[in-house]
Amino acid sequence: MPSDGYHSTPYWNPRNETMPREDLARLQLVKLRRLCEFAYEKTPFHRRRFDAVKFKPDQLKALDDIRRLPVMTREEWVESQTEHPLFGDLIATDPADAIRYHLTSGSTGRQPLRALDGLKDWEWISEMWAYGIWAFGVRPADIVYFAFGYGSFIGFWGAHYACEKIGALVVPGGAQSTRARIEQIMTLGVTTVFSTPTYALRLWQEAADMGIDLARDSRVDKVIVSGEPAGSIPAMKRQLENGWGAKCGDTAGMTEIGTIFTFECAAQPGGTHIIEDHMYEEVVDPKTDGPSNYGDLGERIVTSFGRGFIPLIRYRSGDIVMRVPHSNCTCGRTFDIYDGGIRGRWDDMKLVRGTNVYLRAVESIIREYDAIDEFQVYLWREGNIRDEISVRLELKPDRQSEWEGLRERLGRDLSHSHEGLRFNIELMPPGALPRFELKAKRLVDVRFESSAPGGR
């Protein structure tokens, strides 16, 4: 039997994950130039974009040169799909060469994007997950559970294949009840659970209702989350780690590239490393598209080297991030970090009586209150004149008596962090608010709906 010495390294790809940054930049430039040459030759969509600014891929002499190309938007992709159904003119080869179809979850309420991938694209998609989950400690001896519905939303598909690639035993949770999933986790001695943060919390609560203390009774030592910004919210992470008695690792991906682009390593530096040998990530000021500095909040612009079926060059993600140097982590990787993971989306920002409100900022405060079981942020208009913001809460069944004090404290905390904006805090009956398995939708804005006079 061959030696398994590689199990002990914390890096999936030791050479690249610890590569000096000047070498990393040289590698990115080689890949970027080849990707642009390929996209220019094979896709009318990208050729138009290059030609419009009189720029040719062979003029790419330094990474910064790519900034001559305007950012690509989701709207352009949708328009391409509409004009050239079904997949638009940004696909680089015959759709008959594809082996998989997925579509975006449409979390921003717009037309979903349709994505095709070939054989090697799927190998790459799982490879990116392998970087992340190896870094968090998944090894061949692990028994891994996917609390995931395995549908058209790309979700944890890539992670499933990555775990198989690593050699772990994979248990596909599939379509079954939360209770049945918990029973499987306990019966099979699962060590690692993949889920959205919200659903991981729900699994823990359901287990408690079944009389199971997951921290005490299960073998789970790693909970790996994705799909929502909440995975890097400290209070949420703390709740999950305490509830499961396990380390909670955050990852973030997007259907547009098919996989994750950032992961939390076992050193848990308070953020997620960018997979920089397979992506070129820029952070820009969303108003000017000018580059942001380390420590500035900005918007992610992604170029993915691996997925060639649909080349993505300078794609505007909508994600709010704060990039910091790799040296903020002790793990030895030279990949830079998104401090606090994905901090939300620019299109999640709501203006309420002149104050900017971000769902994630509100959630960060709410998660500090562990008596809260579920919540919803509800925006409405009083008398069609004044914007109002309500936080609707359900408390855990055994914590109902805390309501009065909690209402006052939470209202004060939210107001203090939002320039004095008054939040209405409302108690909802148990089970009244929606629960989510995939991407949670906890922001409801009815201010501009004519069918909702007064917004109520």
Add this chain to the structure above:
Amino acid sequence: MAAKKQTDLIGVATGPSEQQALAIYRELKELAGRPDLAPCAARGVRKALACMWNVVNDLDLEFEQLYDLGV
């Protein structure tokens, strides 16, 4: 005349295991292009090629697209 030193994508000299990986990748490409393979071989070779594409890409030995070979 000395043999030309083999290097990776950023000009670093490659070692024996890297050269072997790259050679296998190139052989798989050649094999995938053959028209006389049975379905079991044609698809299996493509699957193997996709895996090796990842290896040479991760090790910075080659970076290219393979759609012309149906991979």
